[in-house]
Amino acid sequence: GQQVMQIPQYQHVQEGEDFTTYCNSSTTLSNIQWYKQRPGGHPVFLIQLVKSGEVKKQKRLTFQFGEAKKNSSLHITATQTTDVGTYFCAAPGGTYKYIFGTGTRLKVLA
């Protein structure tokens, strides 16, 4: 079946350092979504990418969809303590059904 893998599983960074998480699919995707889950909270939608090679920015966050539409990345520039949480990618697994990646847990050390 379809698999969505994320690396790394965990990342600890010093505040101010950059952070990147990668999402890889076993199949070509029509789109990919990213969610953030704060500790003790629930996932919150961040963005959806649709086009091959698409790059979108939200303040310090940069999202990229691979040319082959099988991978995606989320890069955070100059991390802050508010960036702490788990970042999930989610890929379509059927009409309106999404398969969530394994997640990358980010810890930011002040």
Add this chain to the structure above:
Amino acid sequence: GAGVSQSPSNKVTEKGKDVELRCDPISGHTALYWYRQSLGQGLEFLIYFQGNSAPDKSGLPSDRFSAERTGGSVSTLTIQRTQQEDSAVYLCASSLGSGGRRSDTQYFGPGTRLTVL
């Protein structure tokens, strides 16, 4: 407007008992999803409902798990004869489900933390 609500927020039960978890989606959202998240783990898809279509039950881990959605709105996830490995946070999400680029953004509820003793 109101977001997705779930009840109860916490549920402690004894092994072998049945439990019912409730989800109230955002008004007008036709798609509703249930996920399970064990401590420190990712989201495990359980089931999803889309309008009046037959639900996609492909993620239910065993026949002890069932869910229904009445009137296209509120959904109940039932776990019969609970086991300790059922302990997890059960998350519900809803989306517009009507097609289009933004229609499948999922809005999550706060979850129900289930503990089976």
